Amino acid sequence: MNGKHMQIGEVAARTELSLRTIRHYEETGLVVPSARSQGGFRLYTETDVARLMVIRRMKPLGFTLEQMRDLLDATDRLDADADLGADAREALLERVRRYEGVAVEQVEKLRVQLSRAEDFAATLRTYAAHDSHRRTPGPR
Numbered sequence: 736m737n738g739k740h741m742q743i744g745e746v747a748a749r750t751e752l753s754l755r756t757i758r759h760y761e762e763t764g765l766v767v768p769s770a771r772s773q774g775g776f777r778l779y780t781e782t783d784v785a786r787l788m789v790i791r792r793m794k795p796l797g798f799t800l801e802q803m804r805d806l807l808d809a810t811d812r813l814d815a816d817a818d819l820g821a822d823a824r825e826a827l828l829e830r831v832r833r834y835e836g837v838a839v840e841q842v843e844k845l846r847v848q849l850s851r852a853e854d855f856a857a858t859l860r861t862y863a864a865h866d867s868h869r870r871t872p873g874p875r
Contacts, residue, residue, distance in 0.1 A: 740770055740778035750787045757787065763800050765790055765807065796841040798834075806834045 747754050760766045761777070766786050768777035786807065793803050809830040812819070819827070 740772075740780060741784070742772075743768075743777045743779065746779045746784055746787065749784055750791055752787060752791060760787065760790060763804075765800065765803055793838075796838055796845075798837075802834070806831065 743754055743757055747757055757766070761768065766783055769780045769783055770778040772778055789807065790803055793806070809827045813824070813827050813831070
């Protein structure tokens with residue numbers, strides 16, 4: 736990381752999250768700005784952006800704020816604590832694996848939903864194309 740700080744607007748643009756959503760995640764403790772400017776503006780780093788991207792990816796899979804907090808705690812501890820004992824590290828990895836399993840299940844459910852939605856759209860296209868041919872005025 737280069738230590739560059741970004742204001743919330745740049746972070747919002749990069750993560751495609753609204754300012755309100757980022758502030759909400761701050762209020763709930765999911766992400767904390769790395770610093771504040773002299774004027775009190777929130778300042779974020781690449782690490783903060785990466786954390787927000789994890790949250791953004793978890794949200795459509797139906798994870799709760801508490802589950803997000805739990806997973807982020809596990810990954811933070813794995814990233815930060817090189818002195819973790821083997822048992823503690825394995826317990827944290829098992830938490831991450833459980834979330835991975837849930838994510839894989841949710842992705843499969845979304846694939847099924849997407850397939851059904853695509854089939855439905857194709858049915859409507861076929862009907863609309865057929866119906867428009869029927870309604871085309873003929874020569875008078």
